Amino acid sequence: MARMHTRRRGSSDSDKPVADDPPEWSDVDADAVENRVVELAEQGHSPSEIGLKLRDEGVQGTPVPNVQLATDKKVTEILDEHDAASGLPEDFRNLLERAVRLREHMTTNPNDAQNKRALQNTEAKVRRLADYYRGDELDADFEYTYEHAEELL
Incomplete structure (x- = not known):
């Protein structure tokens, strides 16, 4: 597909590996992940920053590579449930x-x-x-x- 504001074509993007379950080494409780997501949102972090912080810092020292696999919900869904979402996408x-x-x-x-x-x-x-x-x-x-x-x- 061509880029929006130039005449060049974009480079193709790689796909994430297909995974149904979180990795064995990341056995974090889903409630703990949700609480950490809400806590980070209250500190003023955006959903993508929350995902990066969970990947790098984790919950209680254990990294969370994918919030959706750990909780069966996306970060924005968790924020909407707890009324912590910002007004704009x-x-x-x-x-x-x-x-x-x-x-x-x-x-x-x-x-x-x-x-x-x-x-x-x-x-x-x-x-x-x-x-x-x-x-x-x-x-x-x-x-x-x-x-x-x-x-x-």
């Missing part, structure tokens, strides 16, 4: 942060043509993703503007 929030950062850069560097194009591409992605999330995760009348993005962040 993570991918949308990351794009908004990038768009705001690029806009601030453009105010101080108005002749930076490369970042002007990057800002246009990022804002196009934000609008496209807003169309996807509108009604479910976002308000039905959500429209992207720089001021609105700053407000949300």
Whole structure:
């Protein structure tokens, strides 16, 4: 499949190995994993950061390679159950942060043509993703503007 904003093709991605059970060396209780996920979310970590911390630090010293295999739920499902989820989806929030950062850069560097194009591409992605999330995760009348993005962040 071709990339979104260039004429080049993307590189193929590898697949995760198929696994039905967590590895034997990671015998962590599912409730302990859920409690750790909620604790990390309350500290302000995003779902992907939570997964990395569980992989690297683990629960009670035992690494958790895959939260879904250990608990039969995804990290975002656990956060939704415990009302610890943030208001915006993570991918949308990351794009908004990038768009705001690029806009601030453009105010101080108005002749930076490369970042002007990057800002246009990022804002196009934000609008496209807003169309996807509108009604479910976002308000039905959500429209992207720089001021609105700053407000949300």
